[in-house]
Amino acid sequence: MIDIVLLVLKIAILFLLYLFIWQVVRGAVADVRGSAVVPAPDVPLPEGTRPVVTRTPEERRRLREERLTERTESGQVMDLTRHIAPRLIVEQSPIVPVGVVFPLDGWITVGRAPNSDIVLDEPFVSSTHARLRPRDQVYVVEDLGSTNGTFVNEKAVTEAPLRLDARLRIGETVFRYEE
Amino acid sequence: MSRRTTELLYLVLAGAVSTMAYVSVYAGRYREIHRATIVYGLVFVAIFLVLHIVVRVFLSRADPYLLPVTALLAAIGLTEIFRIRPALALLQGQWLLVGALLFVLTVVIVRDHTRLDRYRYLIGALGLALLVATIVAGTTVNGAKLWIHAFGMSIQPSEFAKLAIVVFLAGYLDDKKVLLSVPTRHLLGVPVPAAKYFGPLVLMWGLTLVMLVFMKDFGMSLLFMAVFVALLYMATNRIVYVVAGGALFAAAAGLAIWLVPHVGDRFSVWLDPWSKADTTGYQLLQSLFTIADGGVLGSGFGRGFLLYTSRQPVVPDLQTDFIFAAIANEMGLLGAVAVILCFVLFFWRGARIATQAPDGFSKLLAAGLATAFALQTFIILGGVTRLIPLTGLTLPFVSYGGSSITANLVLVALLLMVSHRTNVVRAGTDVERRRLAELG
Numbered sequence: 001m002i003d004i005v006l007l008v009l010k011i012a013i014l015f016l017l018y019l020f021i022w023q024v025v026r027g028a029v030a031d032v033r034g035s036a037v038v039p040a041p042d043v044p045l046p047e048g049t050r051p052v053v054t055r056t057p058e059e060r061r062r063l064r065e066e067r068l069t070e071r072t073e074s075g076q077v078m079d080l081t082r083h084i085a086p087r088l089i090v091e092q093s094p095i096v097p098v099g100v101v102f103p104l105d106g107w108i109t110v111g112r113a114p115n116s117d118i119v120l121d122e123p124f125v126s127s128t129h130a131r132l133r134p135r136d137q138v139y140v141v142e143d144l145g146s147t148n149g150t151f152v153n154e155k156a157v158t159e160a161p162l163r164l165d166a167r168l169r170i171g172e173t174v175f176r177y178e179e
Numbered sequence: 180m181s182r183r184t185t186e187l188l189y190l191v192l193a194g195a196v197s198t199m200a201y202v203s204v205y206a207g208r209y210r211e212i213h214r215a216t217i218v219y220g221l222v223f224v225a226i227f228l229v230l231h232i233v234v235r236v237f238l239s240r241a242d243p244y245l246l247p248v249t250a251l252l253a254a255i256g257l258t259e260i261f262r263i264r265p266a267l268a269l270l271q272g273q274w275l276l277v278g279a280l281l282f283v284l285t286v287v288i289v290r291d292h293t294r295l296d297r298y299r300y301l302i303g304a305l306g307l308a309l310l311v312a313t314i315v316a317g318t319t320v321n322g323a324k325l326w327i328h329a330f331g332m333s334i335q336p337s338e339f340a341k342l343a344i345v346v347f348l349a350g351y352l353d354d355k356k357v358l359l360s361v362p363t364r365h366l367l368g369v370p371v372p373a374a375k376y377f378g379p380l381v382l383m384w385g386l387t388l389v390m391l392v393f394m395k396d397f398g399m400s401l402l403f404m405a406v407f408v409a410l411l412y413m414a415t416n417r418i419v420y421v422v423a424g425g426a427l428f429a430a431a432a433g434l435a436i437w438l439v440p441h442v443g444d445r446f447s448v449w450l451d452p453w454s455k456a457d458t459t460g461y462q463l464l465q466s467l468f469t470i471a472d473g474g475v476l477g478s479g480f481g482r483g484f485l486l487y488t489s490r491q492p493v494v495p496d497l498q499t500d501f502i503f504a505a506i507a508n509e510m511g512l513l514g515a516v517a518v519i520l521c522f523v524l525f526f527w528r529g530a531r532i533a534t535q536a537p538d539g540f541s542k543l544l545a546a547g548l549a550t551a552f553a554l555q556t557f558i559i560l561g562g563v564t565r566l567i568p569l570t571g572l573t574l575p576f577v578s579y580g581g582s583s584i585t586a587n588l589v590l591v592a593l594l595l596m597v598s599h600r601t602n603v604v605r606a607g608t609d610v611e612r613r614r615l616a617e618l619g
Binding site: 009010012013014016018021023025027028032124172 | 185189192193195196199200202203206207210211212243244247248251355357358476477479480481482510511513514517520521524527528531
């Protein structure tokens with residue numbers, strides 16, 4: 001009698017074990033399938049990164065007018081009417097999600113220091129690494145004596161104007177310049 | 180069905196298997212079905228139900244499969260220990276309780292694993308201290324110095340050091356991965372990053388050597404080294420570290436085989452156990468015979484030939500390192516494969532948690548823990564089945580050993596935390612996200 005019970009138990013245990021494994025695999029695979037249709041996660045921006053500013057056309061026009069009277073280095077008045085919206089777009093970066101847009105607006109500092117306008121907290125970036133500022137009709141990038149250099153189209157620069165679609169690399173982060 | 184309900188269902192299934200196994204071990208031995216055995220089975224289920232409730236409250240979005248797989252493995256282990264030495268099963272049951280308590284404490288106190296990253300050097304130092312303490316105050320069992328006797332218990336600190344060092348490495352490597360992957364100098368074709376970043380890693384590698392020399396413990400040092408190299412590779416994506424690490428370990432292992440008699444014995448037994456069947460090869464050969472004796476369906480719980488009439492197990496250390504031989508004997512090929520599949524499931528969940536994790540530290544932590552778990556399983560199963568030289572390690576959750584089961588339950592708690600964070604970041608409600616952010 002007890003032998004039959006034991007035999008039944010033995011088979012039942014094996015059966016339940018495989019049922020368990022099968023069920024877990026099935027459930028887990030359904031999870032994988034299900035997660036494929038879930039939209040991409042909204043990755044939070046790293047701390048210190050300025051949020052993406054989206055402005056209405058109205059605001060943009062007003063800003064442009066203000067910028068017309070903005071003081072530049074030599075005190076000259078700048079005409080940025082040609083520029084619709086100068087901006088840097090992240091093309092690759094170990095810390096900033098690709099596609100993040102940094103609208104350029106006046107003088108912009110880039111560096112690891114938390115008070116920079118664009119904070120790049122990565123090892124190859126100096127605390128105050130570079131500065132972007134409008135000069136004449138274009139935005140100019142200046143290297144502020146950084147350790148690892150500032151690159152425009154993969155050429156180390158101390159000061160260089162940014163042309164449309166120029167690639168600006170600071171540390172491991174590559175930006176594309178757009179207007 | 181919510182994740183937690185899924186978890187509960189699978190836990191009930193695992194509980195059913197454990198109760199049935201327990202009943203049949205008792206019935207196989209005393210030829211009667213006793214009410215007490217069913218009660219023991221239920222107590223086991225109750226422990227995991229408590230863990231389930233804690234997870235439900237604190238980590239509601241965590242992976243639902245890890246805990247049931249853990250329960251199933253622990254159930255099979257506990258049953259098999261009861262089968263071999265009933266007195267030890269009671270002890271192991273108490274250790275399971277301690278482990279469950281530690282699991283709950285980890286979840287309740289730590290709450291979110293990213294908080295551990297702030298104490299990374301402290302945790303790393305703690306891991307080191309545990310290992311140093313073993314070297315200084317440890318006692319030698321079976322040629323390896325692995326245990327510390329304290330408060331009437333023997334503790335194996337390396338099991339906990341394993342967790343501490345994975346936490347440290349995950350935090351450190353995530354921070355320095357860019358610097359480590361863009362080396363400035365080369366040494367014999369191997370890129371060598373600046374000493375100030377690479378130094379702590381060299382220290383880690385040196386530690387595995389020290390473990391090998393002073394603790395004479397090949398298994399743990401192999402595990403530490405492999406986890407270390409795996410994490411370095413995952414952080415930097417540079418295969419050269421794997422090659423270099425492997426070569427260095429092979430060199431160290433070669434030296435150990437040559438110089439440390441205890442390690443050398445294991446190696447020669449692996450190559451040819453038959454010529455030493457009466458001495459050093461006895462244990463491994465008995466293990467192979469015991470596995471083969473089980474056949475396809477196994478001899479059944481409580482029915483296998485595992486004990487001599489003197490109550491000595493047929494394989495020395497059957498309830499610890501060689502527990503897989505007992506399982507293969509009583510559950511057969513099918514059961515043994517099912518147990519291995521459970522380990523594979525565990526690793527799969529761990530790897531998935533790692534790939535889904537939202538930040539570098541979480542990714543490396545989950546990957547490191549899953550890798551450590553999988554490697555430990557592979558090293559001991561490979562050793563018991565003579566695939567690789569035998570090195571003494573416990574089979575996670577299954578083997579008899581308090582340190583092993585408590586440390587591995589904490590490992591599960593950490594993996595569940597990573598999983599919970601991932602799912603809150605990806606699909607959580609605003610309330611959940613805020614709660615998580617407040618923890619930081």
